[in-house]
Amino acid sequence: MYEFISGKIAQTTPAYVVLENNGIGYLINISLNTYEALKGKNESSLYIYENIREDAYILYGFSSTREREIFQLLISVSGIGANTARMMLSSMTPDELQAAIATENVNQIKSIKGIGLKTAQRVIVELKDKIGKTTGGQKLPVPEDNTNAEEALSALVMLGFSKGPSQKVVDKILREKPGSKVEEIIKLALKML
CATH class of the missing domain: 2.40.50.140 (Nucleic acid-binding proteins)
Incomplete structure (x- = not known):
């Protein structure tokens, strides 16, 4: 090979x-x-x-191993062949496609030529868990806000706060200040919890 x-x-x-x-x-x-x-x-x-x-x-x-990894994930989905996967990667960048799958954005995936509603839903169902897992030894990045939110949430849980209330506070902070760094989110959350 x-x-x-x-x-x-x-x-x-x-x-x-x-x-x-x-x-x-x-x-x-x-x-x-x-x-x-x-x-x-x-x-x-x-x-x-x-x-x-x-x-x-x-x-x-x-041009990158990352694009190839996403291509291989796409063709693992039932009903998606190599040409369809190539069309998907031509319509969206690997980052955009990954974000659409991670956030379950059916409409964005459905907007790709040749992808219908059922295929878009199947892509999300079959790849949502796989898209964020490690591939080639490095984690595929999720959009920055999601990563910051996840890191802040896990830090708050490790500090002894319950996950449910912590999640609500983190979401509220990111709605008010979308570009917040992890440290900022944690400091603000500690004041609110």
Whole structure:
């Protein structure tokens, strides 16, 4: 299995790139996010996902391992094939897609061409727990406000406060001051609890 392919960019389109490595041109399907990352470059390395079927051997390339991990999570969902997953990653950045799944934003996922209501719901149900778990040794970041809220909440629980009331206070603080840092949230919460 290929981990990555490096080489000269022989041809680039929004749908695929041809990387030349040792006289061999590899046609690699890409998302629009990867296409944007390749703009203006003469050489590149792409992380590879191999899709081996009875009738075809297709390579998919990604500018980051994170994008590839999200692609692999998407194709693990029943009814989502490699091309649909690539379409999803072309319509939204990995961060936006991850945030939409984590916050259960069905409408945002449904807005992607070819994704209906049931498929969007299935993506959320099957990936909500997986999307935040560790992949490749590092945790995929959730939007900053959610991370700060979670860290503040866990700190308050460790300090001996009940989770329910602490959650309400943290939510209230973030509604009033959306960009608050973890330390600020904890200090304000301690005054309110």
